[in-house]
Amino acid sequence: LAARRTWTVSVLAAKLADERRRLDELQAGDLAVKATFELGYGQLERAQARAFRLLGLADGPDISLAAAAAVLDLPVEDTEDLLESLVDTSLLESAAPGRYRFHDLVRLYARACAERDEHPPSERGAALSRLLDFYLATAAGVYAIERPGDRLVDHLEVTKYPGLRFADGPAALDWLYTESSALLACVRQAAGTERLRRAVDLLWAARDLAESGANSRQYETTAVAMREATQAVGDTRAEGRARIALTGFLLVSGRIQQASEEARLAMERATAAADPTAASWAAQDCGLIALHQHRYSDGKVFFDQAIEGFRAAGNGLCEATALCNLSRAYMGMGNTAKAIEFAQNGLAVHVQVGSTMRLANGHYALGVAYVTAGRHIDALAQFSKALTIFVDHRQRLWAGTTHFRIAETHLTAHRPGPAAQHAEQALALGCIGGDQMRGNVLKLLGHSLSGLGEVDRGQACWREALNLYEANGSPEADAVRALLKPATAA
Missing domain, CATH: 1.25.40 (Serine Threonine Protein Phosphatase 5, Tetratricopeptide repeat)
Known part of the structure; x- marks a missing residue:
């Protein structure tokens, strides 16, 4: 900019926005960022240079040692030696033990080197293919551990x-x-x-x-x-x-x-x-x-279809989840007995297949069915089991949703104190369902606080809930407006 007085900052920013030209733009006379990188790259041994080029191809803020080994198709021990040697040359940074990252400009230079020097060129795609395989195979293993069956x-x-x-x-x-x-x-x-x-x-x-x-x-x-x-x-x-x-x-x-x-x-x-x-x-x-x-009959048709498909595939865990969801459809249609029956069936399948995290959904579904039947003690027992599992498996939003259900159960049983405590937990954690569910929690908390005599705080919760409902076009807004309406004198 100092050498080009007619350029504005926005002109330079636009030139630097193109990653393919960024290094070329960062030059003034004999001074060039790329020249510094060229000096370091030229001193690398063959294996180091290959590692530098191929690792630069991967997007992402950093890369783990195991993932880097996949990119390079080398044993982890050999990969670590190469990466640590690149750290010593300042061409790579150690983000944390076992994790590495490039400075953004160094990554661009490494990619340019890969396009220029990597032979055969197909090795660039092969390196990224190995990285994707590594992530997919590992993620599938995590999924299987979390959801046996x-x-x-x-x-x-x-x-x-x-x-x-x-x-x-x-x-x-x-x-x-x-x-x-x-x-x-x-x-x-x-x-x-x-x-x-x-x-x-x-x-x-x-x-x-x-x-x-x-x-x-x-x-x-x-x-x-x-x-x-x-x-x-x-x-x-x-x-x-x-x-x-x-x-x-x-x-x-x-x-x-x-x-x-x-x-x-x-x-x-x-x-x-x-x-x-x-x-x-x-x-x-x-x-x-x-x-x-609220299309409960349609929901039943879809869940029946899902159950049939999962059963044909021998997918016991997904079948159990669909059975629990079918319970909610029966609840909506007013058949509480069937709702409890299918929730119990779903929970039984969860137990049978040995599911871990999804077992919580079985307890949760049965708890919801018990609330509908007025069996509050049984419902709280199921929600407590669900909450423990959700917390253990770091399912923050499901844990928050379960706190909401516990609060709802306490309020139905005329216990506003515990209801308020669990509603506040739900707000802190967040819930499945986004702003609509947050509005539901606030509305419940407003009722709980009003039941405790904290009318002003209850009204504040209802006003916040109303704002969320109105923003989402939710029909719940009318009910909250009625709660906020001043009482008419007799």
């Missing part, structure tokens, strides 16, 4: 490069949440490549990142990118699965109208592609949407 992992794309194995669930979840940003970046990087189907399946296998509330924004961005990428190439099977991943996120965030359209199209694509696994999941999602829209 769920056969989804048998219907994912086949991988050639192996993943990590974990001794227990906590270690598996540690890996998933630590790798989330790099994993989702790897998925996005596969758009428009032959790796697209595997990338979509990785997104599906990593659905805990959406359902738990962790990395929600990145997950949504990635799911939308995959939906658009599969549409662009006309891959109906992959598109159906990408839409299922996006539907799951939309349901968690409470965006029911958008979820409805995605689920409908997911069902169409799965049917057209003869993908029964995806079709069963789409039917389940369509049923959940019908419940949200």
Whole structure:
């Protein structure tokens, strides 16, 4: 800028926005950023130079040692020696023990070197393919640990490069949440490549990142990118699965109208592609949407369809989940006895297949059915079991939702004190269902506080709930307005 007085900062920013030209732009006379990198790169040994080039290809904020070993197709010990030697040359940074990262400009230079020096050129794609295989194989293993009995992992794309194995669930979840940003970046990087189907399946296998509330924004961005990428190439099977991943996120965030359209199209694509696994999941999602829209008979039809598909595939865990959801459909139709029966059946299947995290959903569903039947003590016992499991498996949003149900049960039983305590926990954690559910929690908390004589605080909760309902166009707004309306003198 000092040498070009007619340039504005915005002109320079526009030039630097193009990553392919950024290093060339960062030059003034004999001074050039690239020249510094060239000096360091030229002094590397052959294996170091290869590692530098190939690691620069991967998107994401950083990379783990195990993932880097996959990129380089080397044993972990040899990979660590190479990466530590690159740290010594200042071409690579040690982000944390076992994790490495490039400075942004160094990464651009490494990619330029890969395009210029990597032979054969196909090795660039092969390196990213190994990285995607590593993430998919490992994420599938995490999914299997968290959901024993769920056969989804048998219907994912086949991988050639192996993943990590974990001794227990906590270690598996540690890996998933630590790798989330790099994993989702790897998925996005596969758009428009032959790796697209595997990338979509990785997104599906990593659905805990959406359902738990962790990395929600990145997950949504990635799911939308995959939906658009599969549409662009006309891959109906992959598109159906990408839409299922996006539907799951939309349901968690409470965006029911958008979820409805995605689920409908997911069902169409799965049917057209003869993908029964995806079709069963789409039917389940369509049923959940019908419940949200109070179309309980339609929900029953969808859940029956999902149960049939999961049963045919021998997927006991997903069948159990669908049975629990069918319980809610019967509840909505006023058949409490059937609601309890199907919730008990679903819970029994969960126990039979040995599910861990999803067992909580069985207890949760049965608790909801017991509340409807007025069996408050039994309901609280089920919710308590569900809450313990959700917390153990880091399902923050489900834990918050369970606190809401506990609060609801206490308030129904005329215990406003415990109701207020659990409602506040639900607000702190967040809930499945986004702003609509937050409005429900605030409305309940308002009733609880009013029952404790804290009328002003209760009114404040109702006003906040009203704002959320009005923003979402929720019919609940009318009921809250009535609560806020001053009493008319007799």
